[in-house]
Amino acid sequence: MNRFTLTAAATALSALVTPALAADKGEVELAYVEWSTEIASTNVVKVVLEDLGYDVKITPVSAAAMWQAVGTGDVDGLVAAWLPTTHMHYLEKVADEVEDLGPNLEGTRIGLVVPSYVEIDSIAELDAAAERFDNKIIGIDPGAGIMSKTELAIERYELEDVTLVEGTGPIMTAVLGDAIDDNEWVVITGWTPHWMFAQYDLKYLEDPEGIYGGEEEIHTIVRKGLKEDMPEVYAVLDNFHWAPEQMAELMVWNQEKRADPYKNARRWVEENAETVESWKP
Known part of the structure; x- marks a missing residue:
């Protein structure tokens, strides 16, 4: 293959890929609590949706404010719902206004x-x-x-x-x-x-009274209407699922000196392309 053919092939490939990545498909807003687990997961989802062409805003808030925001529709969703114990009292308040897409991580x-x-x-x-x-x-x-x-x-x-x-x-x-x-x-x-x-x-410490419950899951919660408004975003959030050891790997990176959670999330996405591909519609 000569130099001209290589250049033409590269140009053709760029024409196929770049518009999809650069397309402005609208803004997606996710809320999260600044716990190491949620910093990791929310930044990963942000990277994946950005690569699909969305402008993604992630907003750190308190747990109560996070649930209120998705309940009122001020944000599109969250990947930080600890259920059935830790956040159940928040879910009960907004259950009619949100959709639970199920666990994105088990074994918590x-x-x-x-x-x-x-x-x-x-x-x-x-x-x-x-x-x-x-x-x-x-x-x-x-x-x-x-x-x-x-x-x-x-x-x-x-x-x-x-x-x-x-x-x-x-x-x-x-x-x-x-x-x-x-x-x-x-x-x-x-x-x-x-x-x-x-x-x-x-x-x-053992909990004989069972105050803290047993094993929990982290769920993805979205506002009502997201499936109709942004079906591709809904599909990614619905498919998003990873293992505790995958999350732990990213959390360890985030503890390194001068770590940037967003850059680390992008690195994780690049190094786990097969997993990430399974989340896409």
């Missing part, structure tokens, strides 16, 4: 987490050891479902000497890391998958 869990060297194994033992934990459970943002579950756990297990401390996901993991560096006892509100389980040796 929430609960109270401690370093494996901590010498208690159950939430029921927490109050007696409260001083070793500086009388604190290190939590995240106050609107999170795991926080309301922890407040219920404090009541149900009669943890009179323990206080739930509000914060954020990054603050919580920073406190955890500092405590482990000093071999100190610490208890946090934790969930799986999360990069901290890859970095540290951790364990869940």
